[in-house]
């Protein structure tokens with residue numbers, strides 16, 4: 287039986303910075319401070335081997351996304367936007383010692399890849415949150431920039447997630463802790479969503495909307511695809527499911543948002559997630575006409 291995370295939704299100790307108008311990054315682990323050394327194994331960083339406050343203390347924004355190349359390209363884009371010295375082409379992967387994730391820093395912006403799915407992003411977030419804590423960062427905003435399949439919206443649209451929901455359209459993330467199910471909230475920062483929407487309005491031809499994002503554990507059956515190695519439902523069942531998702535406010539589907547929202551919310555990171563609807567063969571499109579929702583076959587028909 288699932289239980290809502292109890293008092294531990296609150297920080298473990300008073301946040302001194304809160305009185306100074308700053309918002310710290312919390313870890314919620316009573317064992318951490320007693321450890322002689324913290325090795326951030328999958329990032330190839332550690333408290334004894336690296337001066338984390340010097341390397342990361344000025345970080346204010348963290349942008350995460352699945353693929354290493356995309357996050358490198360994003361870091362190079364930020365380099366230009368921030369008008370930093372050089373052309374940014376030779377930007378260094380801070381996690382080059384591991385091939386699990388890659389990480390780039392451009393001024394106060396950290397750009398990190400997280401792989402695909404909840405377990406992969408969750409490992410990265412544990413180590414990233416500890417990194418920001420050890421570096422004594424405050425007022426950090428984190429944004430996931432990813433691809434997703436749209437429901438009832440035009441391909442190419444950007445969905446700014448207000449709430450991440452699970453496959454039952456519920457705003458929750460069920461974390462298995464030992465042999466217990468712990469349910470965590472997946473609300474995201476509404477003010478940040480509104481800010482991002484208003485920024486998008488300044489860019490011409492940039493279709494953007496706020497909506498719920500559904501997070502699944504699987505790309506194929508979990509997202510109603512008929513062309514995986516396994517398929518245990520009919521076309522009608524698929525359409526019925528996508529229509530119900532749309533009716534529940536879901537506007538896109540991806541595979542990390544619930545754990546992202548849950549972990550960032552608990553650890554004091556102002557979180558958002560802004561997946562773009564990929565204009566690709568993989569997009570599952572359902573168009574909305576008045577009250578009804580009809581499926582629009584994707585142009586190329588099959589996932590790539």
Ligand SMILES: O=P(O)(O)O[C@H]1O[C@H](CO)[C@@H](O)[C@H]1O
Nearest residue numbers: 351352402403432433540541
């Ligand atoms: O575009 P990224 O960030 O990789 O994320 C999306 O793409 C992957 C599936 O193709 C899933 O990880 C999904 O969440």
Ligand SMILES: O=c1cc[nH]c(=O)[nH]1
Nearest residue numbers: 433434435540541568
């Ligand atoms: O999870 C995902 C990611 C991209 N496109 C989809 O249709 N689903």
